[in-house]
Amino acid sequence: MTASAIALVGNPNVGKSVLFHRLTGAYVNVSNYPGTTVEVARASARFDAAVDLIDTPGVLTLPARSDDERATMHALLHEPLRAVIQVGDAKNLRRTLTLTALLAELGVPAVLALNMHDEASARGVTVDAQALSNALGIPVVPTVATGGEGIAQLTRALTDARALQPLLHYDTDTEAAITDLANRITRHAPHPRLNARGLAILYLGQDSEVEAWLAEAAGDQITGMASARAAAQTKGVMPAALAHERGEAAGTLTARVTARTAQASPLLAHRIGQLIIHRFWAWPILLGVLFVVYEFVGVFGAGTLVGLMENDLFGKILNPAVTTFVRANIGVPWIADLLVGEYGLWTMGMTYALALILPIVTTFFIIFGLLEDSGYFARLSVLANRLFKLIGLNGRAVLPMVLGLGCVTMATLTTRILHSPRERLITIFLMALAIPCSAQLGVVLGLLGGISFTATLIWVVSMVGVLMLAGFLAAKLIPGRRIPLVTEMPPIRLPLFGNVAKKTVGRIKWYLIEVIPLFLLGTLIMFLLNQFGALPAIIRAGEPLVSGWLGLPPEASAAFVMGFLRRDFGATGLFALSHQLSPIQAVVGMVTITLFVPCIASVMMIVKEQGWKIAAAMIAFIVPFAFLIGGLLNHLLRAVWA
Amino acid sequence: MSTHDHNARVPLAFLLPGARAQVNALGDEIDATQREQILAYGLAPGRPVTVLQQHPMTLVMVDEVELALESSVARHVWVTRR
Structure with a gap:
C-alpha cells in the first residue's frame, strides 16, 4: 500500500468506468444505468505504472447512505490517495458541483473531468470550463470518455491537481458546530490525508463510514463528538439542511458558468424514453x-x-x-x-x-x-x-x-x-x-x-x-x-x-x-x-x-x-x-x-x-x-x- | 383565470403533464434520508420543474434530468405554478 493511488469519484452514471478503462486499459462493466459499479475496482494507470487507479461506485450524495456509496467513502478514507479525478456530467453541473462542494472540504487534490459534453451540447447546454476552473481553483477538462476525447488533456492535467477552493460557508450555527468538531478531530483523530473540517461535515451528516473511522481513531473521545453533534442537531444542524446549502452553492456557481439555448423541439431520445413508461404504450x-x-x-x-x-x-x-x-x-x-x-x-x-x-x-x-x-x-x-x-x-x-x-x-x-x-x-x-x-x-x-x-x-x-x-x-x-x-x-x-x-x-x-x-x-x-x-x-x-x-x-x-x-x-x-x-x-x-x-x-x-x-x-x-x-x-x- | 391564485401551493402530483412549476417546499411527511436524496436529484426549493406525465408515476424534468417519483412522495412536494 505504499504506492500512490488516484480515485475516480462522481455521481452515478456519469462515465467513471469508461474513463477507468481509457486510463488503465482494464475493462470493468459499463452500462447505462446508475449502479453498474457497486464495489471499487483498481488497475495500474497507463500513464504511470506506479500509480493505482481506483474506480468507485457512483455517489448520489455524500454523506453515504447506501452500501455502494459507503464503498466509495471507504475508499476515500482508507486508500493512499494522491489525487481524485471527479467525473461530472456536463449537462448536470449542479449535481456535480454539489459533490465538488464536499470534496473541497476534504482537501484532496482534484481534477474535474466534465464528461459527456457532447450530450450537453445536444441539449443546448454549454459550460465555460475556464470560468469553472478559475472558480474552483483546479483544472477542468471537458471529455467524451466513450469517444476518447479529452483523455490526453486529462492525464496532463493530473500534474496540476490541487486542493479545491471552498464553495460555500454554511450558516452560523452550522459553522460553529463544524469548527468545534473539526477541533476535536484535529486533536484526537487527525486523518493522514483528509481535512478535519471535511470529516466534521461528514460526521454531522451522519456518514456511517466516517463515524466508524472516527470511533476507531478517537477511542473514548468519540463520546464528546457525539454529544457535540447531538447538541448541534437541537439547533437544526441536520444532514438535509447541510445538503441543501451545498446544493444552493452549487446552483449559484452553475448559473454563473452555464449557458442554455432554448431548444426547438424535445430530443427523439426524450420522446422514446417517455413512451417506454407511458401509461398505455409501455x-x-x-x-x-x-x-x-x-x-x-x-x-x-x-x-x-x-x-x-x-x-x-x-x-x-x-x-x-x-x-x-x-x-x-x-x-x-x-x-x-x-x-x-x-x-x-x-x-x-x-x-x-x-x-x-x-x-x-x-x-x-x-x-x-x-x-x-x-x-x-x-x-x-x-x-x-x-x-x-x-x-x-x-x-x-x-x-x-x-x-x-x-x-x-x-x-x-x-x-x-x-x-x-x-x-x-x-x-x-x-x-x-x-x-x-x-x-x-x-x-x-x-x-x-x-x-x-x-x-x-x-x-x-x-x-x-x-x-x-x-x-x-x-x-x-x-x-x-x-x-x-x-x-x-x-x-x-x-x-x-x-x-x-x-x-x-x-x-x-x-x-x-x-x-x-x-x-x-x-x-x-x-x-x-x-x-x-x-x-x-x-x-x-x-x-x-x-x-x-x-x-x-x-x-x-x-x-x-x-x-x-x-x-x-x-x-x-x-x-x-x-x-x-x-x-x-x-x-x-x-x-x-x-x-x-x-x-x-x-x-x-x-x-x-x-x-x-x-x-x-x-x-x-x-x-x-x-x-x-x-x-x-x-x-x-x-x-x-x- | 382571474379567480385563479397563481401563488397558491399545490402538490406536484396534482399538476397536468406539460405544466411548469417552481418547487416551494418538501413536506414533513417525506423522511429525512429520502429528503436528502430528492434534494440531491435537484428537486430543491426554488428550482423550476416541468411535469412530463403523472401515470404510472409522476415524471418530471429538472434541468436535464428526468426524475420519477411515486405519487406518495409527489403528493408532499409542494410547488407553485409558473
Missing part, C-alpha cells in the same frame, strides 16, 4: 421486448444454435471422434469411462458446458448488453413499482432482479444500490428462490419452448406467482418500512457496438472460468456416485419424492443431485432426459429445479453480503419449499391439464 413495448428476447435466446440460441452445437457438432462429429480416440488409446476402461462414458468429463461435462449452455448465455448476454446500454432496464423500475409495492419493495429492486436473470451471483452484489437493509434482504432472498440465471433460463426456454408456448407460460406464471407469494410473506415477516420510489431515468441512448461486444466477451470469459470447473467437478461426482453404485441407491431413495410426489421419472433424482452444484447443471440434466418427459413432467421438473438451491457461487455471495446464518436459513427454507411447490403444481396440472 405494455405493448414491454411485450415486444420480451418477445424479441424469447425469439433470440429461446428460439435462436437454445433451439437453433444448441441444435447445431449439440446434435451436429458434438453429437455427430466431436464426441464420436473423441470417444473413438480415447477408447483406442487408453487401455484402462474406467479412465476411458471417466473421459467419455455416460458421466464422462468430455461427453457430459464439456458437452453440457460448451454445446448446451454456451450458445444460450452468449445470445442472452448480447441482448442483455443492448438493453442495458439503451437505458431500458432503468425504466422498468417505474413499470414494476406498483407490483413491487405488494412485496414490500419499490421499483428500484427490479434492477438487481433483472440483472439476476443474467447472473444471480453478480446481482446479489448489485443489491447494494438499494436503500435499506430490509430491501436488500428481501431482494436477495427472492433472487435466491425464484430468479433463474441466464444459463438456466436458456435451458428452461429451450426445453419448454420445444414443447409448447402453454408449457412456457405455465412456468412463467408459476415463477412470478411464487415470487409474489414469497415476497408478500417476507415483507410481512421482516420488520421495517417500505421506502417509496424516487429515481432518475438515465437518457435513452443507441448502444455502442464496441461496448456491448466487450461486455459480452467479458461475461462469456467469466462464465467459462466459473462454470467449466464446476461442471467438470459435478460430472466427476456423478461418475464416482455411479461407479461405486451410489447413484442407483440415490435414485431409489429419491423415488418417493421425485416419482411419487413430483411425478417425474426416477432418473430425475440425478438431476437434483446435480442441481446442488449449479441449478443450470441440474436443469441441463433434465434437458438431457427430455425425450422421456411428458409436458407436465417437463413443467414440474423445471419449476422445481428453478426454485431449487441457488448455485454455490451465489450462496458464497449471500454469505459474504448477509452472513452465513441468513444464507443457511434461506437454503433451509428454499429446498423443501421448491419440492412443495413442484408437487402441488404436479397434482394441480394432472387434475386440470391432462
Whole structure:
C-alpha cells in the first residue's frame, strides 16, 4: 500500500468506468444505468505504472447512505490517495458541483473531468470550463470518455491537481458546530490525508463510514463528538439542511458558468424514453421486448444454435471422434469411462458446458448488453413499482432482479444500490428462490419452448406467482418500512457496438472460468456416485419424492443431485432426459429445479453480503419449499391439464 | 383565470403533464434520508420543474434530468405554478 493511488469519484452514471478503462486499459462493466459499479475496482494507470487507479461506485450524495456509496467513502478514507479525478456530467453541473462542494472540504487534490459534453451540447447546454476552473481553483477538462476525447488533456492535467477552493460557508450555527468538531478531530483523530473540517461535515451528516473511522481513531473521545453533534442537531444542524446549502452553492456557481439555448423541439431520445413508461404504450413495448428476447435466446440460441452445437457438432462429429480416440488409446476402461462414458468429463461435462449452455448465455448476454446500454432496464423500475409495492419493495429492486436473470451471483452484489437493509434482504432472498440465471433460463426456454408456448407460460406464471407469494410473506415477516420510489431515468441512448461486444466477451470469459470447473467437478461426482453404485441407491431413495410426489421419472433424482452444484447443471440434466418427459413432467421438473438451491457461487455471495446464518436459513427454507411447490403444481396440472 | 391564485401551493402530483412549476417546499411527511436524496436529484426549493406525465408515476424534468417519483412522495412536494 505504499504506492500512490488516484480515485475516480462522481455521481452515478456519469462515465467513471469508461474513463477507468481509457486510463488503465482494464475493462470493468459499463452500462447505462446508475449502479453498474457497486464495489471499487483498481488497475495500474497507463500513464504511470506506479500509480493505482481506483474506480468507485457512483455517489448520489455524500454523506453515504447506501452500501455502494459507503464503498466509495471507504475508499476515500482508507486508500493512499494522491489525487481524485471527479467525473461530472456536463449537462448536470449542479449535481456535480454539489459533490465538488464536499470534496473541497476534504482537501484532496482534484481534477474535474466534465464528461459527456457532447450530450450537453445536444441539449443546448454549454459550460465555460475556464470560468469553472478559475472558480474552483483546479483544472477542468471537458471529455467524451466513450469517444476518447479529452483523455490526453486529462492525464496532463493530473500534474496540476490541487486542493479545491471552498464553495460555500454554511450558516452560523452550522459553522460553529463544524469548527468545534473539526477541533476535536484535529486533536484526537487527525486523518493522514483528509481535512478535519471535511470529516466534521461528514460526521454531522451522519456518514456511517466516517463515524466508524472516527470511533476507531478517537477511542473514548468519540463520546464528546457525539454529544457535540447531538447538541448541534437541537439547533437544526441536520444532514438535509447541510445538503441543501451545498446544493444552493452549487446552483449559484452553475448559473454563473452555464449557458442554455432554448431548444426547438424535445430530443427523439426524450420522446422514446417517455413512451417506454407511458401509461398505455409501455405494455405493448414491454411485450415486444420480451418477445424479441424469447425469439433470440429461446428460439435462436437454445433451439437453433444448441441444435447445431449439440446434435451436429458434438453429437455427430466431436464426441464420436473423441470417444473413438480415447477408447483406442487408453487401455484402462474406467479412465476411458471417466473421459467419455455416460458421466464422462468430455461427453457430459464439456458437452453440457460448451454445446448446451454456451450458445444460450452468449445470445442472452448480447441482448442483455443492448438493453442495458439503451437505458431500458432503468425504466422498468417505474413499470414494476406498483407490483413491487405488494412485496414490500419499490421499483428500484427490479434492477438487481433483472440483472439476476443474467447472473444471480453478480446481482446479489448489485443489491447494494438499494436503500435499506430490509430491501436488500428481501431482494436477495427472492433472487435466491425464484430468479433463474441466464444459463438456466436458456435451458428452461429451450426445453419448454420445444414443447409448447402453454408449457412456457405455465412456468412463467408459476415463477412470478411464487415470487409474489414469497415476497408478500417476507415483507410481512421482516420488520421495517417500505421506502417509496424516487429515481432518475438515465437518457435513452443507441448502444455502442464496441461496448456491448466487450461486455459480452467479458461475461462469456467469466462464465467459462466459473462454470467449466464446476461442471467438470459435478460430472466427476456423478461418475464416482455411479461407479461405486451410489447413484442407483440415490435414485431409489429419491423415488418417493421425485416419482411419487413430483411425478417425474426416477432418473430425475440425478438431476437434483446435480442441481446442488449449479441449478443450470441440474436443469441441463433434465434437458438431457427430455425425450422421456411428458409436458407436465417437463413443467414440474423445471419449476422445481428453478426454485431449487441457488448455485454455490451465489450462496458464497449471500454469505459474504448477509452472513452465513441468513444464507443457511434461506437454503433451509428454499429446498423443501421448491419440492412443495413442484408437487402441488404436479397434482394441480394432472387434475386440470391432462 | 382571474379567480385563479397563481401563488397558491399545490402538490406536484396534482399538476397536468406539460405544466411548469417552481418547487416551494418538501413536506414533513417525506423522511429525512429520502429528503436528502430528492434534494440531491435537484428537486430543491426554488428550482423550476416541468411535469412530463403523472401515470404510472409522476415524471418530471429538472434541468436535464428526468426524475420519477411515486405519487406518495409527489403528493408532499409542494410547488407553485409558473
